[in-house]
Amino acid sequence: MSVRSARAEALTPLHPSATLVGAGGFKRVAKHSVVPNTDGNAVIHGDNLDVLKAIASDFHQQVRCIYIDPPYNNGENFLHYDDKQAHSKWMEHIRLRLPLLRDLLTADGSLWISIDDREVHYMRLMAEEVFGRDNFVTTIVWNHRKSRENRKVFSNNHEYILCIARDIKAFKKARNLLPASNEMLARYNNHDDDPRGPWQSVSANVQDGHATASQFYSITGPTGKVFNPPRGRCWVYNKAKMNEQIALGNIYFGKKGDGSPRIKKFLSVAKMGMAPQSLWTADEVGTTETAKRHVLSVTCGLDVFDTPKPEQLVDRIIHIATDPGDLVLDAYLGSGTTGAVAIKTGRRFIGIEAGDHAVTHCCSRLRQACGGERGGVSEAVGWTGGGGFEFFRAV
Incomplete structure (x- = not known):
């Protein structure tokens, strides 16, 4: 009924x-x-x-x-x-x-x-x-x-x-x-004029307690600088997916391109x-x-x-x-x-x-x-x- x-x-x-x-x-x-x-x-x-x-x-x-x-x-x-x-x-x-x-x-x-x-x-x-x-x-x-x-x-x-x-x-x-609070919304901006709109960056590495071997590798940034995950941590994606996300413009290396990689999360798709x-x-x-x-x-x-x-x-x-x-x-x-x-x-x-x-x-x-x-x-x-x-x- x-x-x-x-x-x-x-x-x-x-x-x-x-x-x-x-x-x-x-x-x-x-x-x-x-x-x-x-x-x-x-x-x-x-x-x-x-x-x-x-x-x-x-x-x-x-x-x-x-x-x-x-x-x-x-x-x-x-x-x-x-x-x-x-x-x-x-x-x-x-x-x-x-x-x-x-x-x-x-x-x-x-x-x-x-x-x-x-x-x-x-x-x-x-x-x-x-x-x-x-x-x-x-x-x-x-x-x-x-x-x-x-x-x-x-x-x-x-x-x-x-x-x-x-x-x-x-x-x-x-x-x-x-x-979402105003403080939460203020975290989203668009430093690089991304056509997908405002975004915030989150860490691309996580604790390695449950990591697999595929999550440990080196990443080369836009300026040629090489990054490895900090001690006790691993990359959130395996190497193939990380390369895919970089190609899609979803990984941010800082304004000068020499910063540690971070993941771009867009306001348009975020569960706010x-x-x-x-x-x-x-x-x-x-x-x-x-x-x-x-x-x-x-x-x-x-x-x-x-x-x-x-x-x-x-x-x-x-x-x-x-x-x-x-x-x-x-x-x-x-x-x-x-x-x-x-x-x-x-x-x-x-x-x-x-x-x-x-x-x-x-x-x-x-x-x-x-x-x-x-x-x-x-x-x-x-x-x-x-x-x-x-x-x-x-x-």
């Missing part, structure tokens, strides 16, 4: 006058769209355990990325939820949901979990129990605040995001690089991008405080969550883990950040939220996202509005 047909069966009424949707038992309450086809985006108001069970069959292995911001169990009481449970109850809560989340993921899909110091190690262990230890990808450290908290023993200025793959080999092949690092700074992906200001601006002054996630943070996750058109799920939708980013970046989404803020905050924010609001990642991704979503209540 395709993603689109599964979505249609699970989230679209069978008839315009129908109130129950598919076997999942959802009542469609409202529909908001800027264009006629909402592409199945949905906010579901209900307990996420019940909802995940209800959609398990129709969305089995259909979701490319799941991001969750579950209770941290940090012992605090917040305006919109209580984050104070017995450790054993918190663990049971998470354990019941992880297998359901795993089974929704595509083979190259991934689960991303926001968490802090109090339960991060238990969360990782529980995730590894379900996904397998070999499928744990990394722990990301997010610099979630810039200010200092002097009332505590330590000012905790970071949280964590755990990344776990359904199948780490498939995820490694499919995950996206981050855009950077592997994501495990440290995400506030300047790169925002802070809790910047997220609060943005959420306040798109929820008409309603009381906002104490710990919302910035769109830039979720955008980076979605960029790494998905491509446009892929399905994203957030089982703890909160203030609607994941849905807003999905809409703005051309992904499809399902958001699940149990609290009343599914209506007051999520829907209000997502309507504004569809209308082209300019906060968060809108400017960076060129968002001007469009799309839509439907709101369902579990029954």
